[in-house]
Amino acid sequence: MKIITQKHLQEWLSRLAGEMNLVAPVNSKGKMIYREIKSPEQIAWGFERTKMPPKNWYFPMTESILEIKQGKETKITEPPEPQKTVIFGVRPCDARSVIAFDALFLNKPPVDRQYARHREALIMIGLSCPQMWDTCFCLTVGGAPNSKEGLDILLSQVEDGYAVELLTVKGETIFEGVTFKELAIKVDEPQIHNGLPALRKSDQWMALFNDLYWQKLSDSCLSCRVCSFVCPTCRCYDVRDELVALKPGLKEYERLRAWDSCTATGYRRIAGGHNPRDTKEKRLRNRFYCKFMYYPEDYGSLGCVGCGRCIDACPVGIDILEVIENVDHLLEKVQINV
């Protein structure tokens, strides 16, 4: 096992910060969030789960997807290649969100070139979780506190440093020249939650589509969309044009895409006003069905990584893990009734 000391890790990160964009968890007024940093001194080493996933660096909250210059002629160009970015301290659940994103944006044609550009420029150094925290449920959705999926390198804390697993060519490349020792050290197994509910397979959810449960569940929903905002796998986006410069004989626009959410009131409204998803019951149901039925059926990956952020963020206590558990119970009942 490759072991790197804290000192050598910081030296390595310092070097990376000089070579590329380094993103890591920092403590911002008591809140753990990912930020672009200049020095590893800024890293909040004791962080647990960040308030927001690191999604912003491969699917930014708002970004230009086309640049349009309209003068005598109109020129439309795609944005330049993004700067190489290494995210340090990615939790294994968040890393698995790129598996879901790749499935939709890269593997299902046509390729979303803007996402592909970010993905190409992205290196993720994961930090395995020593334990599952309060609302974590990665195990229910096929992950684990020490999952390697989506990562280029996985670090796991051991006595006197970190065990290093190089998982991709990208990972190997950026680790070149780093001082480490080969030691026969065993990484402690993470502490996990026992008794987490089992997730029903995508084809089983169909039987509950018209169940009254969704109405009861959505009674308190405020359609505030915070669940999507904090979600590492929600990927719905809106597209808008914005004027960025007005010069004599030349207008410059950006076509922007920005995070959106299917729980928004008018999200599914069509021209003329008809809205097939006109109640919050239908909208909230769509969000859960997207994650556990539609996304897996369309792209072969779940639309949830079990980070639990939406459970913490929901102002009215709608709990995705409870939904998974209730769906399991309701399906048992349905099967008994049949």
Add this chain to the structure above:
Amino acid sequence: MPESSTKTNIQEQSETTDLIIPSLASITGIHDLANNIKLIQVQLDDLAKREVFIYKPGQFVEVSIFGVGESPFGLASSSARGDTLEFAVNRVGTLTDALFRLDVGDQVGIRGPLGKGFPMDMYKGKDILVLGGGIGGAPLRPIIQTVIDNRADYGKMTILWAARSPDLLVFTEEYDHWCSQPDVSMHITVDQAPEGWEHEQGLITTLIEKINPSPENTITVTCGPPIMIKFTMMTLEKLGFRPEQNWVTLEAKMKCGIGKCGRCNLGEKYICTDGPVFCFAEVRNFLESYV
């Protein structure tokens, strides 16, 4: 060690450039179709692109006005009739309002053709019942044109055209031409008829029952508001049409048009890539209703 797969994917992309970057096009004609509805004609500026822009009845494009935005429109023209792209615009929102203020010669962006069209080959040898409601007649016009242009390939064509009022009927100038073709008949109805109205009055469902088309060797194509589609399908079923005979084109405000942005799903289906044209046998079994 697994190599990142992104590079090959980017390289494979080159063929689909036009689905992401709008192609520049110029407005060549603007015609009043009905009250608050215009037919806009455009041509791609790049001659090479014009040649390869081949589309089927029922497919759509995303139309950009730079600085305002982009919206999907069903194509109302036929590839076989030339390289002018036509689409009907009802002024209902920001982008359509901006489209109404454009003139001939102005530039727009076009992405497409997008979505799946009507399976015209499958309709060959069959009678065709065309059911259009309001501006919903626009994406059906290419079917009418295709049948007229390939008359021997199809059976009898019956066009039922409906609108809330006479001033909302689209393509009125073409009715005489359509009806002068062999084996084509047309019936028109409006919800509110003025005095002296010489066509039918009432909903399209009433008209269908009155015409009483035979389901034998017939397919139907319907486009209109969701509520019209719903009741039209019920009426057709009553007359003995099986869902497998009925085709519809559905609407959504797709942002990307290529199955990425998540806007237009109906359950696990996407209107933009699985549709917008569907066989009703499929639509009726959708988990999530289009209505």
